[in-house]
Structures are given as C-alpha cells and as structure tokens.
Amino acid sequence: MTSATEITITDSTVPDYPGDAGVLGTLSTRVGPVEGLRQTFSLAWRTLVQIRHNPVELIDFSVQPVMFLLLFTYVFGGAIGGSPKAYLMFALPGIIVQNSLFTTMNTATGLATDLEKGFFDRLRSLPIARFAPLSGRMVADLAKQAWAIALLLGLGLALGFRVGTGPFGVLAAAGLVLVCTLAVSWALVLVSMLAANPEKVQIFGFVVLFPLTFTSDAFVPTASMPGWLQAWSKANPVSVISDAVRGLMVSGPAARPVVESLLWAAAFTAVFAPLAVRAFKRRA
Amino acid sequence: MTYSIVTEGLVKRFGETLALDGIDLAVRTGSVFGLLGPNGAGKTTAVRILATLLRPDGGHAAVCGHDVVSHAHQVRQLTGLTGQYASVDETLTGLENLMLIGRLTGQSRSAARDRARELLASFRLDDAGDRAVKTYSGGMRRRLDLAASLVNRPRVLYLDEPTTGLDPRSRNEMWDVVRGLTADGVTVLLTTQYLEEADQLADQIAVIDHGTVIATGTPGELKARTGALTLAVRPARAADVPAVVAAAASFAHADPEVRSTTVTVPVSGEDVMPAVVRRLEDQGVPVAELSLRGSSLDEVFLTLTGHRTEEPEGSAA
Numbered sequence: 001m002t003s004a005t006e007i008t009i010t011d012s013t014v015p016d017y018p019g020d021a022g023v024l025g026t027l028s029t030r031v032g033p034v035e036g037l038r039q040t041f042s043l044a045w046r047t048l049v050q051i052r053h054n055p056v057e058l059i060d061f062s063v064q065p066v067m068f069l070l071l072f073t074y075v076f077g078g079a080i081g082g083s084p085k086a087y088l089m090f091a092l093p094g095i096i097v098q099n100s101l102f103t104t105m106n107t108a109t110g111l112a113t114d115l116e117k118g119f120f121d122r123l124r125s126l127p128i129a130r131f132a133p134l135s136g137r138m139v140a141d142l143a144k145q146a147w148a149i150a151l152l153l154g155l156g157l158a159l160g161f162r163v164g165t166g167p168f169g170v171l172a173a174a175g176l177v178l179v180c181t182l183a184v185s186w187a188l189v190l191v192s193m194l195a196a197n198p199e200k201v202q203i204f205g206f207v208v209l210f211p212l213t214f215t216s217d218a219f220v221p222t223a224s225m226p227g228w229l230q231a232w233s234k235a236n237p238v239s240v241i242s243d244a245v246r247g248l249m250v251s252g253p254a255a256r257p258v259v260e261s262l263l264w265a266a267a268f269t270a271v272f273a274p275l276a277v278r279a280f281k282r283r284a
Numbered sequence: 285m286t287y288s289i290v291t292e293g294l295v296k297r298f299g300e301t302l303a304l305d306g307i308d309l310a311v312r313t314g315s316v317f318g319l320l321g322p323n324g325a326g327k328t329t330a331v332r333i334l335a336t337l338l339r340p341d342g343g344h345a346a347v348c349g350h351d352v353v354s355h356a357h358q359v360r361q362l363t364g365l366t367g368q369y370a371s372v373d374e375t376l377t378g379l380e381n382l383m384l385i386g387r388l389t390g391q392s393r394s395a396a397r398d399r400a401r402e403l404l405a406s407f408r409l410d411d412a413g414d415r416a417v418k419t420y421s422g423g424m425r426r427r428l429d430l431a432a433s434l435v436n437r438p439r440v441l442y443l444d445e446p447t448t449g450l451d452p453r454s455r456n457e458m459w460d461v462v463r464g465l466t467a468d469g470v471t472v473l474l475t476t477q478y479l480e481e482a483d484q485l486a487d488q489i490a491v492i493d494h495g496t497v498i499a500t501g502t503p504g505e506l507k508a509r510t511g512a513l514t515l516a517v518r519p520a521r522a523a524d525v526p527a528v529v530a531a532a533a534s535f536a537h538a539d540p541e542v543r544s545t546t547v548t549v550p551v552s553g554e555d556v557m558p559a560v561v562r563r564l565e566d567q568g569v570p571v572a573e574l575s576l577r578g579s580s581l582d583e584v585f586l587t588l589t590g591h592r593t594e595e596p597e598g599s600a601a
Binding site: 027028029030031035039042043045046049050053054117118119120121122123124125126127128132 | 332335336337350357358360361362363364365367369371372373374375376377380384385387388389390416432433436
C-alpha cells in the first residue's frame with residue numbers, strides 16, 4: 001500500500017489556474033528602491049519601539065555609558081590623569097569610542113534573537129526587500145549610537161569636559177564614530193548569522209571586543225604599558241579612532257588618525273560586509 | 285477544478301539527509317489540505333519551500349500558477365505563513381505586531397491600524413491588543429501569529445503544526461478558526477502530526493513519511509483503503525496474548541499490534557468478529573474486552589508505514 005496517489009498531475013510544470021485576473025493582475029514583480037527604504041524605516045521603527053516595552057534596553061545604551069563615564073572619571077581618573085577633570089579631557093573621547101563599539105553588540109544580539117525566535121521567517125515570508133530586515137536593524141542601531149554619543153558628550157560637558165575645537169569638530173567626531181561603528185557592525189552581523197544565538201554572540205563580544213578596547217589608548221596613555229603591548233596598542237584600531245576623536249574634539253593632530261580610522265573602516269567594510277551579506281542571504 | 289498549490293517531484297537535501305524525496309502535491313483552491321506525518325517526515329521543509337524560505341534542490345512548485353523560485357516575490361504576495369513557533373515580536377504589543385506587517389506590505393498607517401484592530405477583534409484579542417506579546421498565553425500567541433499571517437489577505441495560507449504544544453481547549457479554538465478561513469475562500473495547507481487534526485479539518489490528506497508521499501485521499505478514503513475497521517481484543521490473562529495475536533493474524537491483512545495486553549488489528553469486514561470469538565472460545569481463551577470500530581488515522585498510518593507515528597526518526601523498519 002504505497003504511493004497510492006489519488007490525484008494525478010497531468011500537466012507538467014504549469015498548473016491549471018485560470019481566472020482571478022483581477023487579483024493576480026495587481027501583483028508587483030519586484031520591490032522598488034523607495035519601497036525598500038520605507039520598509040527599512042518601518043523595521044527600524046519596530047526596533048526603536050521595543051525600547052518602550054523593554055526598559056532593559058534603555059540600560060544597555062543609556063545607563064551603561066553613563067556608568068562607565070562616572071566610574072572611570074571618579075574612580076580611576078585621579079590615579080591615571082592626576083585629577084578627574086584632567087582625566088576626563090583624555091578619556092571622554094575614548095569612552096565614546098568604547099561605548100559605540102560595545103553597542104554594536106546590540107545589532108548582533110538583536111539579529112540573532114530574531115533568527116532564533118522565528119521572527120526572521122515571518123519577515124522573509126513577506127513581499128518585502130530582502131535587505132530590509134538587516135538595514136532596518138542597522139539604521140535603528142545607528143540612531144541609538146547617535147543618542148549615546150550625545151548623552152556621553154552632554155554628561156561629559158556637565159562634569160567639566162571642554163571642547164577645544166568647535167561644533168564642527170564635535171560633529172565630525174560623532175560622524176567618524178558612526179562611520180567606524182557601522183563598519184565594525186558588519187563583523188557583528190556576520191557573527192550573529194553564523195551563531196544564530198544571542199548568548200553565543202555575547203560570548204564573542206566579550207572575548208573579542210573587551211580585550212580589543214582595553215588594550216588600546218581609549219582609557220589610559222600607553223606610556224606605562226610594557227613594550228610589546230605598546231606596539232600592539234599603537235596598531236590597535238580602537239587607539240587610532242580614539243586619537244582621531246581626541247584630535248577632532250579637544251585639540252592636536254587630527255588629520256592622520258582620521259584618515260587612518262577611515263582606512264580601517266573601509267577595510268572592515270570591504271572584508272566583512274560581503275561576508276555578512278552572504279551569510280545573511282543564506283539565512284534570508 | 286483549479287489547484288492553488290501544485291508541486292512536482294520536489295527534492296530537498298540537507299547535507300547527507302534527503303528531507304524531500306520527490307513530493308507531488310495538488311491542493312484544490314478553497315480546500316484544506318492536510319500534510320500528515322511524524323516528526324522529521326519533511327512536512328516543514330515542504331512548507332518552507334512553498335513559502336519561498338527554502339529553495340528546492342529538484343522539482344517544481346507553483347502557487348496560484350507562480351513558480352516559488354523564479355517568481356518568489358509574487359508568491360509572497362499571495363501567501364501567509366504561520367510557523368510551528370509563534371513568530372511575532374514578543375516585546376511589541378499585539379497591535380504593533382500586526383501594524384508593522386501592514387506597514388511593511390504597503391498599507392497606510394490608518395489602514396494598517398484598522399486592519400490590525402479588525403483582526404484582533406476577530407481573533408478575540410481586542411482586550412490584549414495593547415499589551416506586550418510576552419504577557420500572552422500560548423493559545424493567544426498562536427492566534428496572534430495566525431492573525432499576522434492574514435494581515436496581507438493571503439489567498440493561500442500555510443499552517444505549520446498550528447496546534448503543537450497547545451492545550452485541548454486552545455486546540456479546539458484553533459480548529460474553529462481554521463474552519464472559518466475556508467469560508468472566506470482561502471486555500472489552507474496544514475501540516476500536522478496529529479491524525480485527529482487532519483481528520484477534523486482536512487478535505488484531502490497526503491500522508492508523508494521520510495520525504496515521500498505514501499498515500500493521498502480524503503480521510504474516509506484513507507480509512508477504507510487500509511482496512512475500514514479495527515478489531516481490538518484484550519484477553520483476561522496476560523499469558524494468552526500470544527494466542528490472541530495468532531488468532532487475530534489469521535483474519536487480518538496486517539500484523540496485529542500489542543499494546544499492554546490489548547491486541548489490535550485492521551480488518552476488512554464485520555464477519556471477522558464472530559469468527560475470532562469462535563476461535564478464541566475453541567482455544568479456551570477468556571476475553572476481557574472485545575471491540576470492532578472504525579479505524580483511526582493513527583492506525584491508518586501504522587498500516588501504511590509499518591511504524592507508529594510517535595516513533596522517532598530512524599527507528600522505523
């Protein structure tokens with residue numbers, strides 16, 4: 001009693017489906033670029049509206065940076081920089097960079113959660129641009145990044161940080177940080193697509209991002225480090241970006257570290273964006 | 285006769301595993317089609333291909349005449365998918381979830397809101413619409429998930445094990461909802477490992493096992509084909525079970541099955557009953573329970589595949 005097929009398909013690949021021209025005639029053949037952009041913003045809205053229902057997220061990108069800034073300034077500041085205020089002048093740019101890097105984890109854990117919970121399948125079954133779930137997440141996270149930078153800068157100013165350049169320098173610094181974190185987040189997107197599990201993504205973040213940030217000159221001048229670590233720290237892209245932000249916000253040479261930061265960003269994007277998009281397409 | 289879903293020789297491999305080994309299906313427009321099989325039979329793989337989430341490695345599939353690979357975007361405009369796990373955003377409210385999908389599929393803000401409210405009301409979620417989904421019960425989540433797949437007014441709806449993990453009450457509610465859908469002319473492809481569910485809902489059933497269709501027909505036809513009746517005999521003494529098995533086997537067209545001390549076997553006609561009684565009487569076997577009833581789909585599956593539905597993958601003969 002096997003393969004007792006009740007229905008026999010006589011026609012080859014084209015099924016018998018007459019009629020319904022009214023409905024079927026209105027089908028679009030592809031997603032236009034404007035629609036894709038609109039879908040990106042709809043999905044970005046979804047990521048941002050989550051904050052309202054999930055206050056823990058607020059901690060991630062509001063309380064955490066404030067806590068870092070206060071702890072570093074008042075606990076380590078005197079010991080490292082002589083006085084909290086002097087240290088703040090050195091460390092605020094570094095803390096902004098550190099916080100932005102850590103926040104890229106949000107992009108990855110968010111995507112991994114969507115994959116794990118099946119929400120991605122829902123999105124992929126809809127007639128929307130294939131890139132929208134990814135671009136929506138990245139746009140929303142850039143908005144969160146911008147907010148965190150503004151928050152850190154505002155608090156820093158209240159605690160005694162002084163801008164040595166001008167508003168354009170500050171805007172350029174913020175822009176540079178956003179460009180660099182966007183580049184780094186491609187690597188995190190790749191990790192999230194491969195791991196597809198928010199916990200694994202978090203482990204990766206701590207194993208890679210944490211040491212990377214702390215072996216830079218984001219929080220401390222490198223002079224007191226052992227020679228081998230100094231050599232690494234100079235090459236560390238986190239140092240390069242921190243130096244660039246210092247140059248743009250406080251004073252000092254900006255051109256060289258800015259160019260180097262942009263080169264790093266370009267290199268990260270060139271390597272990880274294609275890999276991330278490929279991994280994303282395989283999933284999506 | 286029009287068919288909303290047609291597949292021909294659908295093949296899908298995952299590494300060494302052959303998940304689908306040439307599936308032919310034809311689903312009539314406006315009907316409920318049940319894809320019935322145990323875990324790992326290939327049901328979800330088939331649905332994921334039809335919902336454009338997976339590409340087949342061989343064969344063709346078309347929805348309302350549109351190929352699922354070459355015209356995936358058109359297919360997505362015609363179909364809705366409710367997966368095995370409720371795929372809604374738990375941190376958003378029910379209303380926000382439905383509105384998001386409306387907005388993504390090109391509805392204006394007010395149209396999306398109206399449609400969301402309308403669906404919440406018809407799935408009895410209007411009171412919970414402004415609460416985060418993570419506060420919902422399992423049954424409420426499934427209903428919201430189903431509502432989400434209806435936002436875009438699909439012509440074809442895939443329900444992948446829509447009641448797995450639900451309590452009996454929520455399951456019955458879900459069944460009522462599915463029955464209501466076909467009244468609106470929606471074609472439903474339902475996968476299930478619950479034989480009762482296919483029996484209750486489906487107009488046509490395909491039984492699938494190890495990636496192949498092993499039988500198709502209406503629930504009634506399947507029962508008729510595999511022995512319309514099931515004879516169950518429970519001897520008073522456990523020691524008599526072998527004697528009962530031997531007696532039952534001589535009248536049936538399949539091997540009897542023993543569960544605890546009850547022996548069941550599919551039989552073709554009612555005249556078997558007195559013959560079995562006589563045989564057991566001659567052998568001096570006292571019988572505690574004897575019944576003849578219409579076969580359940582579970583028994584149909586056993587006859588077709590030689591193993592029961594709850595057996596894990598790979599342990600089949």
